[in-house]
Amino acid sequence: MIDIFKQLMGQSQQGMIGLTIDAINAYEGPCVLSDVDCMVEIPAAFGIGFSALAVTGAVGTGLPGGAELIDNGVALGVESRMCNAIKSAIYYVESGRCKKPDMIITTNACCDAMDTLSNVMNHYKPWSDVPKFILDSPHTYDEDSYAYFGRQLRQSVTFIEEVLGKKLDWDRFRNICLESNKQTRLIMEFQELKKAVPVPAHPDFARQGTEISRWINQRLSPEVTRWLEQLVEVTEERVRTGQGIDGVTEKVRFLWWDLAGSWPPSLLERVQRELGGIAVVDYVSYGTWTLIDMTSEESIFTSLAKRFLLEGPMTRQALHSTDLFLDDIMRIVKDFKCDCVIMPAHIGHRDTNSRLKAVRELCREQGIPCLILGLDIWDKRYMTPETAFDRINTFLITTGLI
Amino acid sequence: MEMKEQILAEFRQIAGTLINSSIEKVKKEHGIIIAYTCSFVPEELIMAAGALPVRIRATGSISAGIADDYFAAANICSFVRHIFKTIVEGAYSVADGIIIGGGCDANRHIYDNLKRSPLTIPFLETIFFPHASNRFTTDCYLNELKDLKGKLENHFGREITDEKLWDAIRTCNETRRLQLELYSLGKAGNPPLTGSEVNSVMLSGSSMPKSEYNLLLQQLIQELRASEPRAASYNARLMLIGPGHDDPSMSRIIENLGGALVFDLTCYGGKMIIGQVDETTTDPLQAIAGYQVLTRPLCPKNLNAQEHINRIVLETIKEYRVDGLIAQNFLCCDMWGGAQFILNKELREVGIPMLRIEREYPMDAAGQLTTRIQAFMETISGGSI
Numbered sequence: 001m002i003d004i005f006k007q008l009m010g011q012s013q014q015g016m017i018g019l020t021i022d023a024i025n026a027y028e029g030p031c032v033l034s035d036v037d038c039m040v041e042i043p044a045a046f047g048i049g050f051s052a053l054a055v056t057g058a059v060g061t062g063l064p065g066g067a068e069l070i071d072n073g074v075a076l077g078v079e080s081r082m083c084n085a086i087k088s089a090i091y092y093v094e095s096g097r098c099k100k101p102d103m104i105i106t107t108n109a110c111c112d113a114m115d116t117l118s119n120v121m122n123h124y125k126p127w128s129d130v131p132k133f134i135l136d137s138p139h140t141y142d143e144d145s146y147a148y149f150g151r152q153l154r155q156s157v158t159f160i161e162e163v164l165g166k167k168l169d170w171d172r173f174r175n176i177c178l179e180s181n182k183q184t185r186l187i188m189e190f191q192e193l194k195k196a197v198p199v200p201a202h203p204d205f206a207r208q209g210t211e212i213s214r215w216i217n218q219r220l221s222p223e224v225t226r227w228l229e230q231l232v233e234v235t236e237e238r239v240r241t242g243q244g245i246d247g248v249t250e251k252v253r254f255l256w257w258d259l260a261g262s263w264p265p266s267l268l269e270r271v272q273r274e275l276g277g278i279a280v281v282d283y284v285s286y287g288t289w290t291l292i293d294m295t296s297e298e299s300i301f302t303s304l305a306k307r308f309l310l311e312g313p314m315t316r317q318a319l320h321s322t323d324l325f326l327d328d329i330m331r332i333v334k335d336f337k338c339d340c341v342i343m344p345a346h347i348g349h350r351d352t353n354s355r356l357k358a359v360r361e362l363c364r365e366q367g368i369p370c371l372i373l374g375l376d377i378w379d380k381r382y383m384t385p386e387t388a389f390d391r392i393n394t395f396l397i398t399t400g401l402i
Numbered sequence: 403m404e405m406k407e408q409i410l411a412e413f414r415q416i417a418g419t420l421i422n423s424s425i426e427k428v429k430k431e432h433g434i435i436i437a438y439t440c441s442f443v444p445e446e447l448i449m450a451a452g453a454l455p456v457r458i459r460a461t462g463s464i465s466a467g468i469a470d471d472y473f474a475a476a477n478i479c480s481f482v483r484h485i486f487k488t489i490v491e492g493a494y495s496v497a498d499g500i501i502i503g504g505g506c507d508a509n510r511h512i513y514d515n516l517k518r519s520p521l522t523i524p525f526l527e528t529i530f531f532p533h534a535s536n537r538f539t540t541d542c543y544l545n546e547l548k549d550l551k552g553k554l555e556n557h558f559g560r561e562i563t564d565e566k567l568w569d570a571i572r573t574c575n576e577t578r579r580l581q582l583e584l585y586s587l588g589k590a591g592n593p594p595l596t597g598s599e600v601n602s603v604m605l606s607g608s609s610m611p612k613s614e615y616n617l618l619l620q621q622l623i624q625e626l627r628a629s630e631p632r633a634a635s636y637n638a639r640l641m642l643i644g645p646g647h648d649d650p651s652m653s654r655i656i657e658n659l660g661g662a663l664v665f666d667l668t669c670y671g672g673k674m675i676i677g678q679v680d681e682t683t684t685d686p687l688q689a690i691a692g693y694q695v696l697t698r699p700l701c702p703k704n705l706n707a708q709e710h711i712n713r714i715v716l717e718t719i720k721e722y723r724v725d726g727l728i729a730q731n732f733l734c735c736d737m738w739g740g741a742q743f744i745l746n747k748e749l750r751e752v753g754i755p756m757l758r759i760e761r762e763y764p765m766d767a768a769g770q771l772t773t774r775i776q777a778f779m780e781t782i783s784g785g786s787i
Contacts, residue, residue: 077746079731079739080760081477108533108705112507115533116740119708123744134534134705136542139510144545152538318507322514345474350736353474354511358518374474 019059021092024051025099030164033101035089035118036109036315038135038308039153041180041292044220045173046160053098053121054114057089061378062262070379078116083348084378085262086113090120103163104130105156109137109308110315112350133159141309141320149305150298176220177292177300183220184307186228188289193235195336198244199253199278200235251276252401255332257359258344258352259283259314261377267385271392275402280336286328287311318351325355326362333368339401340369342392346377369399406625409618410599417605417650420459420493424610428454429496434558437494439485439512440503441669442531442701444690446679447547448501449570449612450562451554457608457670458494459648460484464764467491472515473508479734480763481646482508490519499525499557501550506703506737525557535699535706544691551687567686571679573612580619581607581675587626588664589722592634594626597642597663598650604671605648636662637783639723643667643715643745644730645738651765652730659776664722667714673700676714702741711741712748719754726755726782728775733760755782 024031031049043050060069061084073087074080076094092098104127106118122132135152138145157168193200237243244250256268256279271277290307293299310316317325329341341363345352356372363370373391376382396402416422428435434453438445441457448455466475466483468490473483489512494500500523502513513528529546532539551562584603587594595603603622607615637660642653647668656663666672677697683689699707700714718724727749729742742758749756757778761767780786 076743077758078743079734079736081734082736082739106705108703112703112736115703115705116736118705119702119740119744122705123708123712125747134536136532136534136539136705138532138542139504139530148538148542155538322511322518347477350478350507350734351511353477354472354508355514356474357472358515361518374476 019051019055020063021056021060021097024056025097027051030102032103032105032160033098033121034104035106035114035121036312038107038109038312039105039156039304041173041176041220041304042153042157042160042168045168045176046164046166047172048102048160048164051101053089053092054086054117056098057087057092057117058085058259058262058378060088060092061085066262067379067381078120081347082116083111083113083346084376086117086348088378089117093120093124096126100127101130103160104132105135105159106132107135107137109312110318113348131159131163137309137315137319139319139321141324145309146302146306147298149309150302153305153308154297154301174294174300177294177304179220179222179225181291181294182225183228184289184291186225186232187287189232190228190235191286191289193232193239194280194285196239197253197337198242198248198250199280200238200243200245201231202245245272245278248272248278249276250278252340252396253278253280253336253338255280255329255336255338255341256282256344257317257329257341258346258349259377261344261346263380263385264344264375264377264388267388267392270385270389275393275396277392277396277402279342280338281332283317284313286332287316318349322355322358326358329359329362330366333366338368340371340396340399342395343370343372344377345372345374347374347382348376348378369395369401371395404625406622406629409622409625410595410602412618413599413602413606413622416609417602418461420461420488420609421496422609424614425454425456425496428611434499435497436499436501436525437489437497438501438503439509440505440531441674442505442694443501443503443529444547444694445608445612446567446570446574446686446690447551447554447562449573450566451551451558452560452566453498453554453558454611455608456494456497458485458489458500459605459609459670460488460763461605461648463488464766466763472519473511477734478508479506479645479732481732481735482506482512484763485646486512486515489516490521492521497523499523499527502526502528504529504531504703505701506735508734525553527553531701531703532695533704535696535704540691540695543695544688547687547691564686567690568681571681571686571689573616575678575681576616577607577612577619578675578678580616580623583623584619584626585665585672585675587623588662590631592631593662593664594629594632596653596657597640597666598653598657600663601647601650601653601666601671604674605650607674608670636660638662638725638779639664640779641665641667641715641718641722641724641727642671642730643711643727643742645669645732645735647671647730649765651768652771655768655772655775656728659772659779661775661779664724665718667700667711667718669701672718673698676700702737708741708744712745715745716748716752724754726757726778728757728759728778730759730761732763 027049037052069088070084073091268279293303436448436453437456437458439458445455463484467487469483469487640661679693680689731738
């Protein structure tokens with residue numbers, strides 16, 4: 001069992017390498033470059049590559065030379081306090097380190113910084129002749145909003161067809177959507193399993209497993225489906241036998257309500273190892289997992305839209321209202337039996353930093369201990385891992401949780 | 403005092419206060435007042451509901467106060483925080499309703515945080531503004547307008563007819579036409595008004611009934627056309643761009659250094675005068691949607707805005723014979739930070755100097771700003787100022 005976990009972890013880390021700027025540049029064949037990870041099923045159905053530059057910038061901050069990458073991004077002169085993952089992505093473009101894509105599809109989701117990245121991609125002179133398409137992500141999450149975004153996704157198909165000079169193979173698209181649904185069901189099952197006490201899977205693994213299954217270019221392949229099947233199978237067995245994370249005595253479960261970022265995973269591992277604190281859920285590993293409705297062409301695009309607007313990592317949290325943000329906290333704390341909430345409050349997230357009072361008050365009313373850190377999830381120089389660990393340790397001691 | 407000075411004094415007085423005598427008069431006569439943030443909230447719709455639209459400002463605010471409890475001070479634009487504080491402290495308690503425009507992430511959360519504030523606002527709404535300019539997004543914004551129209555009608559018990567909408571459109575188009583005419587006077591070798599005076603005129607435009615405003619502005623333009631031109635005494639013709647510019651202090655710094663601020667592309671200023679609502683179509687709401695989404699998408703939150711911003715800036719530089727551009731931004735405004743970064747590259751290509759300033763909303767670093775602007779102007783004019 002443990003070996004399979006290790007093997008899966010290795011695979012997920014391999015997948016992370018696939019998100020780097022070098023991987024984008026090494027990709028051969030037509031490629032669509034986006035700012036965010038949306039509508040992967042569509043380029044996959046066309047058989048073309050897909051990269052989300054914001055993710056690549058974020059991954060870059062965690063690679064050797066990450067600090068230098070951030071400093072280069074700062075030196076460009078975009079807004080000085082903008083999210084460093086985005087500054088890094090902008091640096092990849094402006095320094096000419098990102099190869100010219102065949103087409104660019106951007107959207108405003110999920111945050112202001114992402115909009116800036118989109119604007120930079122769309123106005124980078126050497127890419128002026130690259131065909132571009134813009135999707136408008138609404139800040140609402142109702143049936144009208146899904147239909148609205150779905151119509152735009154359908155239009156993006158026409159755009160890609162025009163660029164490539166070939167029509168979408170609808171049979172292939174349907175098969176990919178079916179494969180995507182299989183994977184979604186497995187992710188949903190895995191999420192359910194994480195509700196068990198003790199948590200059956202390493203949080204890093206859970207997080208990366210979900211991330212990779214959603215983000216890598218080839219994610220919609222049967223191999224990834226098999227990978228997820230193994231994941232669920234192994235995790236089910238661990239739940240059945242009451243097995244928690246190897247070598248960890250679970251004492252506290254908490255909601256880490258932000259992205260994990262590039263350096264906090266090692267912080268969370270230390271919290272787990274030394275304090276028995278488990279980050280059960282974060283932005284990426286939580287979703288309501290909408291299945292693609294295969295009933296009609298319209299329903300396919302509308303449900304893909306719903307999936308993006310509600311489950312794009314950080315899109316669900318940043319794009320929409322504080323009501324949804326708070327409801328999620330309450331639901332997750334209850335369903336995943338969390339003892340407390342830790343808000344990393346990443347300095348670049350304008351959305352989160354606009355609603356911290358609401359979170360604090362909700363937690364106070366509900367008697368849920370809440371810690372707000374205020375760190376930079378991409379740059380450990382802002383708040384060092386040592387300081388962050390000390391603050392978490394002190395918080396857990398003073399609240400009596402350990 | 404000559405007529406021109408009288409009118410300017412009135413505009414200065416209105417711009418310098420949040421609630422002026424015109425607003426108080428409307429209140430006294432039991433009129434409806436709706437305060438709003440963001441120029442993408444359609445004044446026409448509010449006016450057609452028989453209400454006075456009043457654009458929310460934070461003019462004169464020196465501390466974000468309670469807003470720093472709602473918004474993290476280090477990471478959220480101070481303009482948003484000061485606006486929020488101004489509302490929560492009751493400066494707009496005269497209003498019967500507040501509408502928050504979509505705008506940036508922090509701006510959107512003014513609405514969310516107002517809902518959770520101790521303030522009781524009888525009519526609190528928000529309107530989503532699309533982030534792209536095309537037929538889908540125009541339709542989307544049209545639906546937002548229809549939705550808001552219904553809410554206004556239900557809450558205030560007044561029917562918003564097409565006729566009332568067209569009346570409001572004509573009035574607002576006239577405002578824009580007059581404001582554009584006023585700005586155009588700045589093309590002259592010796593502009594008849596200073597930049598800060600134009601700021602006051604523009605701020606007044608969204609702080610009093612449009613009909614009164616249009617009359618005053620028309621009179622002012624006539625007076626300016628009739629009066630002797632001022633002696634040209636500036637050492638550089640400058641343009642200002644950036645987000646909310648609701649305080650003429652920044653313009654005064656430029657003027658005190660001998661600069662002529664001939665145009666501003668800011669949220670309370672020149673951005674308001676671009677284009678007109680099409681009066682030849684049949685559906686007034688459709689006409690408003692087309693104007694807001696397609697004609698003037700000038701907020702960088704709209705992913706089609708940059709090309710409009712770049713084009714308008716380059717055209718203005720030519721028309722107004724601008725020597726240099728001052729791009730001011732509030733710290734943590736990702737949107738304008740990015741837009742100015744892109745624009746700067748464009749301007750470098752055509753050899754137009756641009757000074758970028760990141761600052762907090764209150765003008766408490768005026769000395770530092772003065773030094774930087776002075777150095778910039780010396781670079782342009784090739785000598786000490």
